[in-house]
Amino acid sequence: MPIIYHDISALQAALQSYRGHQNDSQVGLKRIALVPTMGNLHDGHLELVKIAKQQADIVVVSIFVNPTQFGAGEDFDSYPRTLDEDVEKLATVEADYVFAPSIDEMYPVLPPPTSVLAGAITAQLCGQSRAGHFDGVGIVVSKLFNIVQPDMAVFGQKDYQQLAIIKQLVRDLSYPIEIIGAPIVRAADGLALSSRNQYLNAAERQIAPVLHRELQYMVQKLKSDDQREQDFGSLLAETHQRITEAGFIIDYLEIKTDELEVVANNATASTVEHKNLIVLVAAWLGRARLLDNQLVTVNQSF
Template sequence: MQIHPTIDGLRAALAANPNARVALVPTMGNLHDGHISLMRQAREHADVVVASIFINRLQFGPNEDFDKYPRTFEADCARLEEAGVDHLFAPLEAEMYPTPQHYHVEPNPAHTDMLDGAARPGHFRGMATVVLKLFNIVRPQVAVFGKKDYQQLMIISNMVNEFALPIEIIRGETCRADDGLALSSRNGYLSAEERVEAPRLQRQLRRIRERIAAGERDRLRLETEAVAELAAHGWQPDYVSIRRRSDLQVPAAHDDSPLVVLAAARLGKTRLIDNLEI
């Protein structure tokens, strides 16, 4: 695996194989098995796999964990090499933002001013900006993103469509621990007691999916019950919400569109997110 700290270095390496189909898997490092599954999925769709590790300051709010975000570069490199990644783009902040970033991607407010966007103002603006920049740097034909960040995936897919970018977006399934907890870099913040409690979030989503499959139509009641159950066990829920998969809007009463149930909640100091397609 070649490691490139500069844009010019990465582009020169990719130019040596101009006919190759390139897949990009963007990350912020602190890799887990979920990330590695995306790398392997990328290999199924491309000749050359490029991973990136860049902790993007633009998508962190002023009171969020940018400075504390785990940085495990050497271990990450070992995992990527073992997974067969060809190139790692690992720029310093000065390489990605040599001058202040005055130009930004502004996603549709209808897609950002809700769910995670309501809890993290400006997050998706910063995320979309850095993803577009990575697309321009790497120029992949394929990019792989996990379904765990469902709202992020929707926004990226819409950005690619509306800018007519020649990139196929591959949707990676969420990887889970044996007890159902969605793998996340932030799981490392959980105490031992919190880690035992954490799968409750996924169990509530599974319960909602089962109730809807059994014919339940009162979505507000299902959401309210799940929030109350989490709060009763020490969580601070941001939302539990049943939405249309296509645009994450609230479904109308007789809307038969495919659905997804999404949730975000704090357990102690750790904010966890998850979702299940219905």
Template sequence: MTEATEAPQSTESASAATVVASTRDELRAARAALTGTDVAVVMTMGALHEGHADLLRRARESAEHVILTIFLNPLQFGPKEDLSRYPRTFDDDMEIARAQGVDIVFAPTPDVVYPDGDPGVRVSAGPLGDMLEGKSRPGHFDGVLTVVGKLLHLTGARKAFYGQKDAQQLLLIRRMVRDLDFPVEVVSVPTVREHDGLALSSRNTYLTESDREVALCLSRALAAGAEQAAYGPSAIRRAARAVLVEEPLALVDYLVLVHPSTLQDVPEWYRGEALLAVAARVGTTRLIDNTPILVGPGGGRLDVFSQADQES
């Protein structure tokens, strides 16, 4: 999920159209007051930015009602990750929610989502959860899928909107929804970027001015790789890698060109849609970025993967 805030203490009218719920009963009452079943959800961990606003706009365009969840999920943080470091910006988050016409903001505390404490039963991400981000963050995606499954049940949404920036998370949520027969349509939304190409992230607030300049090598590497899409996988990887090696202050975790449904490296003969993804530590902050690519003659950068590919 996307990143963090403190929950309010009770249901209140945040505006004429936005209700804040912090308990299951409050959410149930607010949800029952909505007319019809055309409900979309956008799940976040707070510290909202323009990328989240874009998700909310697209949800509003697609559905009659929109629920925003703000929950800092402890299950997806490892022992070496500082959960308390995440920013809490609830008042600012509510301004964005109101501006985008959100009907309900569900902002529970951990004891509401996990009333018995650490849950004894969790959703397993399987082998895909151990790849890429999962190698660096063991158990992370089990925690993500567990809370996403719970929030889908609690909100009763029929559409869920997620950013392409968290590509592996998006893939695993799609797989969970398909494999466990959730009655939900998962909608992917293109990554929102700053004017200089840096992907929007709540983690960007941790970057110093010099760190931010270094971080631009991630988006530049993706752009360089995409420019070589017509020439095949080796050309894509070579061009992207050349950008990264020129920035020694970016400690690269991985740079991969993989199939969007399996996360396996694509072979040199491959033609079709692929995910070019990178992760690196800049200063004290770990950043990820990616771009969908159509590999082969006439290929290039894509906003999101085709629906057919996402369902394969």
């Protein structure tokens, strides 16, 4: 079973023995990986831990439902908290430490006067519909990095914009931490795993995989020879309509470069300059806001 710490100082004391240079002993100089989560773990999270275990000697999983990344009216209060079950699951993938701090431990002053802002990259996609969300991500990830001082950290690609923001944070703030993006883990029917999937009722759960199927269909069209001249704007409009007709309320559906730069709506797969693209969607189904995305490389024949 992983060892659980609720206090920053106790976790740091435990990790201290793995750091640094050691010439003549088994102890010391272990690679430490951090897997930040909000708990309520599913197989997607466990995949992050498995990847961390492959790359590092010691894996710390943080479980903290971070209040500063939830907006007013969002699901902070109802977000599922299942620490005991989470720890059981983490034992199966041999996580070494669980860091599960209280809000007071993480935020002696709440909200903290100091902020870590990612700038222009947040003025789009989830940053547009969830005001302040990425500011909360910025500060909590900075805190976790400073508390754990890991050699690497693993984040899921389902939250693609978050991953891009964290890579930028690490570069801009000179964190000596390798950021590993882990592929989306899906249910058998293609739905991207998410703690928020449990907000879906049975009928909605049947509909939910439409999101992934429609993204796949778009990606096929982007890669197919006979449809490479269709402009992205009309492709997006078609897909938007089909997802809406399935019962979703779309927050955004966009084609961007894989670095989240703007791609013109009148571009086509054959004319677009940047070949590495990503299709991203956020959509409400009942009271669940679902995210999905799909990377695609287009126009490789030229």
